């Protein structure tokens with residue numbers, strides 16, 4: 001079999017853990033499998049590199065930032081290959097560029113466009129374990145790009161597709177995908193099987209266990225992802241096509257995102273074209289707007305509120321202020337928010353899920369500031385300091401915790 005495996009930062013966090021990963025790889029290699037192994041930077045390396053960059057220049061260019069951040073993974077691939085050499089497993093390490101992971105030019109958030117698997121297939125034919133740096137690629141000019149935080153998951157799935165792997169395993173520091181972050185809510189339960197659609201929504205809404213683009217790719221190419229722990233041998237979670245029984249569960253998981261802000265353009269004229277104008281400008285500046293609520297006020301004036309990543313606030317502020325100069329009105333910014341979401345394919349065929357969620361929050365006296373729904377999710381904005389309490393209440397209300 002051809003197996004693609006990915007080991008995250010904690011799993012390769014120090015020399016002992018790297019030896020542990022090498023032993024696991026050896027076990028598969030000795031069984032006769034061909035392996036493509038993707039690794040992340042060791043421990044918190046990427047965070048430390050970002051800190052370093054910001055000390056040198058608070059506003060570094062994205063090209064140089066990618067050049068710097070990609071070095072974290074380059075350390076991991078080399079040391080893992082050395083650890084394998086030591087236990088007589090033939091291995092060879094590759095950067096993203098060396099295995100032709102071609103991306104667009106969008107530094108810090110690049111998308112993989114194409115992979116030419118010939119280098120990997122040749123090394124596998126020579127019975128070598130291929131160790132590939134996650135999170136990185138090159139654009140058509142040869143500049144190093146990175147895929148966004150957590151992007152090694154996406155490298156793993158993309159390589160699984162490219163080499164036509166039979167299995168794709170993502171090894172991390174928890175033993176699967178849980179009903180919510182088990183490090184935040186200890187009663188969270190492990191999910192045995194989850195549909196692509198649910199996992200994609202959870203990942204986008206803040207479940208950091210998988211990079212959302214990895215789920216997008218897996219869904220597109222039908223790759224089943226096995227999320228499991230690098231510290232034990234237990235079966236983890238299968239991320240896979242939806243099965244009929246999955247619809248019986250109303251809420252599969254709950255997420256809390258706390259790095260968001262809410263911005264409002266208040267008392268703007270109520271006339272056609274204004275929303276298009278405002279959001280057109282924001283889109284042009286690559287500001288990723290999430291929830292949008294418009295409410296009519298008195299005297300034909302409207303208020304439009306939206307949520308956006310905290311990191312985009314400075315940029316968005318300038319845009320909204322310029323917009324309000326032309327239309328009249330005032331801006332309000334609230335950085336004290338969290339977005340709580342409940343996700344489940346069962347919502348498609350059941351009603352009353354939103355009401356149950358609101359009741360659970362009301363019982364805890366938690367105020368809801370904004371609401372948005374889609375076919376399989378409900379999101380609400382609450383005050384940041386009430387986020388954890390809200391998460392626990394909703395998790396409990398849908399019976400997701402262990403009794």
Ligand code: ADP
Nearest residue numbers: 008009010172173177178180181183207208209
């Ligand atoms: P890696 O370095 O292996 O990629 P990450 O830190 O990116 O690891 O992802 C694993 C972490 O994701 C867990 O330690 C956990 O705190 C967090 N997490 C958030 N939501 C979930 C969830 N629903 N299920 C499991 N883990 C989650």
Ligand code: ASP
Nearest residue numbers: 040046135149150151152
């Ligand atoms: N090292 C990168 C990060 O910390 C990529 C990854 O771990 O997936 O975001």
Ligand code: MG
Nearest residue numbers: 008150208209
């Ligand atoms: Mg990760």
